[in-house]
Amino acid sequence: MFNLFSLGQSFAHGVHPPHHKEQTEDLPIQRVPFVNRYVMPLGQHIGIPAEAIVAVGDSVLRGQLIASSNGFISTALHSPVTGKVTDIGMHRYVDGSFKMAIEITADPYATQQFSASANASVKAVEQMSIDEFIIAVQQSGIVGMGGAAFPSHVKYAIPEGQQITDLLINGAECEPYLTNDHRLMVERPEAVLRGCEILRKQLGAKRVAIGVERNKPESITELQKHLAIDMPIDIVPLEVKYPQGAEKMLIKSIYNKELAVGKLPRDLGIAVNNIGTIVALADYFDQGMPLIERIVTLAGPGIKEPANLIVPLGTPIRDVLDFAGGLSEHTREVIMGGPMMGSPVADLDAPILKGTSGILAFTEQETARPQEYPCIRCARCLDACPYFLNPSRLALLGKARLFSQMQSDYHVMDCVECGACTYACPSNIPIVQHIRAAKDNLRNLASPDVEKKK
Amino acid sequence: MKHNDPKLLLQSAPLLRQELTTPGAMKEVWLALLPTTLASLWFFGLSALLLIVVSIAGAVLTEWLFTDKDKRRMAIGDSSAGLTGLLLALTLPPGLPLWMAFLGAVVSIGLGKVIWGGLGANIFNPALLGRAFLLGTFPIAMTTWGSPSGLGDFFHLQSSNLAWPFMHGQIDALSAATPLGLMKFQQQTTAISSLFIGNTAGSLGETSAFLLLLGGMYLLIRRSIDWRIPTAIFLTAAIFSLAMFINDADKYPSPIVTLFSGGLLLGAFFMATDPVTSPLTPKGCWIFGIGVGFLVVLIRLFGGLPEGMLYAVLLMNAATPLIDRYTQPRIFGRK
Numbered sequence: 075m076f077n078l079f080s081l082g083q084s085f086a087h088g089v090h091p092p093h094h095k096e097q098t099e100d101l102p103i104q105r106v107p108f109v110n111r112y113v114m115p116l117g118q119h120i121g122i123p124a125e126a127i128v129a130v131g132d133s134v135l136r137g138q139l140i141a142s143s144n145g146f147i148s149t150a151l152h153s154p155v156t157g158k159v160t161d162i163g164m165h166r167y168v169d170g171s172f173k174m175a176i177e178i179t180a181d182p183y184a185t186q187q188f189s190a191s192a193n194a195s196v197k198a199v200e201q202m203s204i205d206e207f208i209i210a211v212q213q214s215g216i217v218g219m220g221g222a223a224f225p226s227h228v229k230y231a232i233p234e235g236q237q238i239t240d241l242l243i244n245g246a247e248c249e250p251y252l253t254n255d256h257r258l259m260v261e262r263p264e265a266v267l268r269g270c271e272i273l274r275k276q277l278g279a280k281r282v283a284i285g286v287e288r289n290k291p292e293s294i295t296e297l298q299k300h301l302a303i304d305m306p307i308d309i310v311p312l313e314v315k316y317p318q319g320a321e322k323m324l325i326k327s328i329y330n331k332e333l334a335v336g337k338l339p340r341d342l343g344i345a346v347n348n349i350g351t352i353v354a355l356a357d358y359f360d361q362g363m364p365l366i367e368r369i370v371t372l373a374g375p376g377i378k379e380p381a382n383l384i385v386p387l388g389t390p391i392r393d394v395l396d397f398a399g400g401l402s403e404h405t406r407e408v409i410m411g412g413p414m415m416g417s418p419v420a421d422l423d424a425p426i427l428k429g430t431s432g433i434l435a436f437t438e439q440e441t442a443r444p445q446e447y448p449c450i451r452c453a454r455c456l457d458a459c460p461y462f463l464n465p466s467r468l469a470l471l472g473k474a475r476l477f478s479q480m481q482s483d484y485h486v487m488d489c490v491e492c493g494a495c496t497y498a499c500p501s502n503i504p505i506v507q508h509i510r511a512a513k514d515n516l517r518n519l520a521s522p523d524v525e526k527k528k
Numbered sequence: 529m530k531h532n533d534p535k536l537l538l539q540s541a542p543l544l545r546q547e548l549t550t551p552g553a554m555k556e557v558w559l560a561l562l563p564t565t566l567a568s569l570w571f572f573g574l575s576a577l578l579l580i581v582v583s584i585a586g587a588v589l590t591e592w593l594f595t596d597k598d599k600r601r602m603a604i605g606d607s608s609a610g611l612t613g614l615l616l617a618l619t620l621p622p623g624l625p626l627w628m629a630f631l632g633a634v635v636s637i638g639l640g641k642v643i644w645g646g647l648g649a650n651i652f653n654p655a656l657l658g659r660a661f662l663l664g665t666f667p668i669a670m671t672t673w674g675s676p677s678g679l680g681d682f683f684h685l686q687s688s689n690l691a692w693p694f695m696h697g698q699i700d701a702l703s704a705a706t707p708l709g710l711m712k713f714q715q716q717t718t719a720i721s722s723l724f725i726g727n728t729a730g731s732l733g734e735t736s737a738f739l740l741l742l743g744g745m746y747l748l749i750r751r752s753i754d755w756r757i758p759t760a761i762f763l764t765a766a767i768f769s770l771a772m773f774i775n776d777a778d779k780y781p782s783p784i785v786t787l788f789s790g791g792l793l794l795g796a797f798f799m800a801t802d803p804v805t806s807p808l809t810p811k812g813c814w815i816f817g818i819g820v821g822f823l824v825v826l827i828r829l830f831g832g833l834p835e836g837m838l839y840a841v842l843l844m845n846a847a848t849p850l851i852d853r854y855t856q857p858r859i860f861g862r863k
Contacts, residue, residue, distance in 0.1 A: 091544045170538075250544060322860065335861040407537040418538040440543050447550040447606060448648035452803040453754065456810075461860040466808055485859055493542035501550045507540060 082288045084313035085326040087460045089494045091250050091316055091414070093289055097373045097380040098253045103261055105384045106397045108186050112388035113165045113425040114140065114151050115175040119223045121147035126176055132159045133181075137188050137366055140176055143212050149225040150215040151176070152364040154386035156184035168391075168410050168427070170420030178388065188363055199272050199359040204230070207276045214358040215365040215428070219350030220244060220255075220319065221411050223429030226351055230277060232340055238277040239343040242328060243270060243352055245286040245293065246312055246319035249412025252432045254369040255349040257382045259286065259293035262353060263300040269352030270307055272359055277345055282307040283328050284349075289314045316414060317492040321346050323460050335488055350431070365428060372398045374413075376405030376435025385426050391433055392422040404437040413440075414493045447501035455495035455505060461488055465495035465505045472508030477515045486512050551606045556752045558607065560743035561614060561798065567739050568732035571676035572622035575686045576732050580617040582626045586633030587613030594642040608647050612636050615655035615798060618733025619791060619838075620662070623674045625691035628666055632658040652845045653805045656795075656838055663838070673729040675704040704729040708790045708834040711781050723788040730790070737788040744797030753801035756810060760817025761796040761824075762787060768825040780829060792824060795837035805845045812848070812855040819844045 117123030124141035134140055134153040141151035157180040164172035180186075202210065211227035218224045232238055243266075247255040259266055270282045286293050288311045297309045312318050312327055322333045324346065331342055339346050350368065357363045366387055373380040378399030385394055391408070395401055401408070408419040410430055419433070426433075455465035464484050471480045480486040489509050496506045568576040591609035592600055603609065613633050620629055636658030644650040663670045674686050706729045707718035722728050726736025733740075747753045769786040786792065800806060800820050807816050820840045827836025 089546070091546070326860075333861055335859070337861070401534065403534070405534050405536075407539060407543070409541065409543065412541075413544050414542040416541050418540060419536065420538055422533060422536075436543055441537050441539060443539075444545065444549070445602065447602070448646060450550055450553070450648045450803050451806075451808055452550075452553065453808045456808055456857070462857040463859060464808065464856060484856075485862070488859055488861070497542050497545055499545075500548045500553055502545065506542070510540070 082311040082313040083285075083327045084315055084318070085323040085460055087458060087462065087494075088315040088317065088323070089458045089497050090314070091497055093314065094250045094373070095253050095256070095289065097251065098371055098382055099256055099290070101253075101257075101380065101382050103257050103369055103382045103384055106386075106389065106394060108155055108180055108386065109389060109393045110180055111160075111390065112154050112157075112178045112180065112386065113175045113390065114154070114178065114388045115165065115167055115173045115425065115427065116141055116151065117173055118427040118429065119149050119217045119225055121145070121149070121225055121228075123174065124148060124151045126162055128159050128162075128176065130159050130162055133157070134159060134178060135189075136184075136186055137364055139213075139364075140178075143225075146231075147225060147228055149217060149227070150213050150364070152215055152366050153178055154366045154388045155180040156186055157181040166421045166424045168417060168419050168421070168424040175425075188366075199276070202276070204276055210359075211355070213364070214354070216351060216354045216358065217365070217428050218348055219354060219368060219429065219431070220348035221415070221429050221431050223427065226347070226355075229340075229345060229347070230273075232277070236340055237343060238279045238340060238345045239281070240329065240345075241270065241274050241277060241279040241282045242324060242339070242344050242346045243282060243284040243349060244319050244321075244324055244346060245284050245290075245349045246324060247290070247349075248287060248314075248316045248318040248320075249414055249416075249431075250316075251373040251434050252371045252412050253373070253382055254371045254431050256290045256293050258349050258353050258369060259290070260296050263296045265353045265356045266297060266349060267300055267302075267305060267307060268360065269354075269356035271305060272355055273345075273347065273352065274306070279345065280306065283310050284308070285310045285312050285318075285324055285328050287312050287314045287318055316494060316497075317460060320460065320490060320492060322490075368426070368428065368430065370394065370426060370430055371432040372434075373432065374409075374434035375437045375440065376402050376408070377433075378402055385430075387428060388425045390423050390425055391419060394426060394433060395422065395435075401435050402437065405435045406438050406441045407436045409434040409436065414497065415491065444502040446503055449501055449503060452500060454498040454500065458494040458498035460492065460494065461490070463489055465509070468512070469503050469505040469508045472512050477512045477519075480509075480512045481516055487516065489513070553752060554607045554611055556747065556750055557611055557798065558614070560746045560752075561618070561733070563739040563742050564618065564733045564736065564794070565614065567726055567736045568618065569682070571726060571735060572674070572732060573682040573684055575622045575674075575689050578626055578685070578689060579620055579622070579624060579629050579732060580614060583617035583620070583629045583633045584610050584613035586630040587616070587637045590634045590637035591642065594638060595646065599646075603646060606647065609637055609641075612641065612654045612658075616658045618794060619655065619659045619731050621670060621673050621731055623672055623686040623688040624662075624669055625693075626689050627691070627693040628662060628669060632662040635661045648804050650804060651848070652842055653799050653802050656799055656842055656845075659838055660842060673704050673706055673709075675729050676727050676735070706730045706790065706834065707785070708828065711785070711789075712828075712834040715778065717781065717785065718789070720784055720788065723785065734791045734794045737793055740793040740797060744793065747797065747801070753797070754803075754806070754810075754813045756813035757801050757806060757817040757820075758796045760814050761792070761800060761821040764818045764821025765792065765825050768822060769829075772825070772829060786825060786828070790828070790835045791837040795824075795841055796820070799837075800841050800844070805848060807848050807851045807855065809852060809855040809857055811857070812851040815851050815855065816844050816848065819847065
């Protein structure tokens with residue numbers, strides 16, 4: 075049992091937004107029924123989009139490969155349902171743009187039972203070499219499930235001369251409202267631990283640490299209860315503080331190591347994975363089930379019946395919302411992800427993606443634009459920034475469009491846009507928005523296309 | 529398909545914000561100044577009340593006059609101009625002619641704030657800039673102190689308050705010296721209990737150490753001000769004056785007298801901590817506070833004036849942009 079009176083391990087700075095998890099933290103994961111139409115964008119992960127290997131009119135089985143990875147930093151896609159490919163073309167993405175996607179219409183008479191035979195049989199993971207393992211993970215379509223959707227196998231390909239000693243599992247879930255990782259830890263602790271062991275053995279790591287914020291005591295006790303003696307796994311209670319789940323903060327909290335700018339966790343011998351990712355690994359290697367569904371938290375003041383749901387990928391957001399009783403009439407904004415770093419949903423017909431941890435709905439109260447006051451240099455943003463940047467200065471320079479000075483004097487590119495500064499600002503200055511604009515501008519300046527045009 | 533879709537906003541995250549707003553932060557300071565303000569009415573009666581009212585009116589009027597029409601509502605609404613007026617009044621001697629207080633408030637806001645670009649853009653603390661202007665322009669009126677009258681005499685108005693602008697205002701016959709003046713010019717010490725309670729001669733808001741500590745503690749507990757600045761000021765001033773006191777106990781005040789007399793507490797809690805004119809960085813706050821603490825004792829003991837808080841803070845205000853530049857915190861993951 076962990077000490078009830080300690081705050082838990084932590085990093086410096088950060089903010090304490092109300093966690094709002096009470097809406098869904100005790101709600102068991104439910105499966106949403108299958109719907110008529112599914113849309114699988116080919117580029118829903120970071121890196122090169124997958125390449126479609128099916129044609130319009132093809133029948134596909136649930137879990138069948140429909141697009142294969144296109145290069146190393148790319149991953150596969152599998153059909154979330156048994157049905158027919160009805161279109162391969164441009165479909166709405168969450169941000170309102172159109173992206174190449176495979177549309178599948180479900181077969182209303184199919185059982186939708188997943189059978190591992192739909193996939194090439196997976197060799198027992200214990201017999202796999204690390205190279206075979208990496209190829210298998212790439213074929214499984216598994217990506218970082220915390221939201222970034224970075225293809226997981228890339229992280230497992232460790233260059234020669236480096237050795238992973240520690241596997242770090244991110245169960246912090248520091249974004250308010252979200253409870254999908256929490257429910258996985260509570261309901262499927264064996265799968266979490268099984269995934270840890272598979273990955274630990276493959277990477278040759280000595281120890282595993284699962285970091286969980288202290289506002290999820292049930293997660294911590296469930297994991298501890300299922301921990302076998304021979305598992306070198308530590309469950310580490312963390313202080314409830316945003317952004318505890320940011321990779322660099324988590325490494326600092328757990329190992330008290332500071333990851334240098336431009337370095338990767340593996341340079342410190344650490345591999346970081348999310349709870350959802352690790353469970354997806356366990357499901358793939360034990361049941362042969364590729365990444366075709368995920369847990370999504372539906373919450374926020376605009377959701378009528380908040381829930382934690384298993385949603386087949388590609389399900390239109392609208393259908394998921396309908397299952398949760400729909401949106402309240404006061405809803406003004408829908409967010410995919412968490413309220414601190416998520417992205418606004420432009421079109422409810424856009425699909426649930428591999429990286430969709432939550433669908434949150436907010437009403438007028440939360441979205442009303444507060445009056446912006448001048449910066450009074452109160453330094454609350456400096457105290458909030460976990461990277462020790464100077465957001466006050468950055469916002470001021472950003473307003474004046476002095477982008478290159480933002481980088482040369484204040485290292486704006488080091489910002490990960492966690493939004494802690496903007497949360498803390500009493501003058502309601504859109505600091506992180508100024509920073510995003512500056513980073514975009516600087517990236518465009520650096521790209522060769524622009525050079526040529528000049 | 530799009531039957532009853534609400535019109536969706538696309539505001540980018542974060543959608544959550546903490547509750548404190550800038551006007552809210554100003555209100556905290558008003559609240560923290562309340563005990564000191566009430567005490568000034570107790571000690572100096574109607575004179576204090578009129579000075580405070582006139583000074584606030586001058587400040588708010590100037591802000592209103594010099595602010596863009598469409599920004600007036602916000603500029604007055606954040607109550608920062610009124611706060612400057614109150615802070616200025618609290619640094620004035622009770623017998624000061626009201627028109628001078630008004631003029632001082634106009635200069636505070638006009639030259640101390642709006643000319644720089646309004647709230648957040650000024651380099652010098654506006655209230656102190658106004659006081660520096662008054663001290664330079666009306667040195668006699670600004671250094672003539674009446675004794676505290678007490679509540680029984682609330683309606684006793686010091687006649688000099690009502691002097692006509694630019695006429696020779698008669699100075700109250702019953703003028704008294706402040707504890708710092710007594711120390712400097714007559715080598716007399718004032719009882720620490722008097723300094724603590726506040727029944728001494730002095731500016732409206734500087735006399736009661738107890739009530740200033742109360743207000744300062746409130747701001748510290750509410751985290752409205754940076755704790756490093758007052759801490760650095762107190763430590764530096766105490767150590768410096770202790771060294772001098774050990775050197776010559778007859779000539780120099782003890783550290784406790786240094787801390788509890790004159791404008792040191794008022795300045796340390798309410799002027800030096802003005803976020804706009806003090807450094808952003810934690811290290812910068814230490815340097816700033818040490819500078820103020822050092823300068824205040826230096827001016828008090830060696831300068832021509834008995835009080836040095838005003839210039840100590842203004843000088844460090846001037847150094848603030850430079851301090852900020854050289855005390856940027858080390859970025860996470862960088863050397």
